[in-house]
Amino acid sequence: QLHLQESGPGLVKSSETLSLTCTVSGGSISSSNYYWGWIRQPPGKGLEWIGSIYYSGTTYYSPPLKSRVTISIDTPKNQFSLKLSSVTAADTAVYYCARHAGSYWKESFDYWGQGTLVTVSS
């Protein structure tokens, strides 16, 4: 059974860079069959896609966040990572990593991590 687990600091200072890692187990991240993505959810609010990456390193980012986001992949470690720069309080959210159901970034997200709350403090 595929399992995704987010890890990283739960508290980040305003203007600094948020860094999270998603560790995948029960399947290979270097499979050509899937994209991998990040989605976030501010407390009490809806879902927002951040971006997605393919095993080859091809990335797609949400346009409003594109200037601040970098997603990378580490196939030997079976991990992919998120960096979000110049954070503000508006970036406080539960961050989820997830797998797309296919080799296209427009496929649904079929497996999700449990999520990790990141709070931006001033």
Place this chain on the structure above:
Amino acid sequence: QSVLTQPLSASGTPGQRVIISCSGSRSNIKSNYVYWYQQLPGTAPKLLIYNNDQRPSGVPDRFSGSKSGTSASLAISGLRSEDDAIYYCAVCDDNLSDWVFGGGTKLTVL
């Protein structure tokens, strides 16, 4: 304001049928597949419907999805207490080159 419009809330009694709507536009719902997610309190979203009307393995056939033009719907029949959750529609928007989610519908099973 979400690009996709969902009712804030819906309710029903056990055994009833409830329909949750999701309204979009030509650049998203009309042009691409619609997905539905169920989110229980404190948990990650779960894929409920993919490609407009397909159920992943393990999702009961009480859940069904449909799409017509720029709108989509999620129907839940034989309502059960465990269906009490927030439901989100999701789709890619060709104009925005972005995934867009509805604001979510809180379903209360009375």
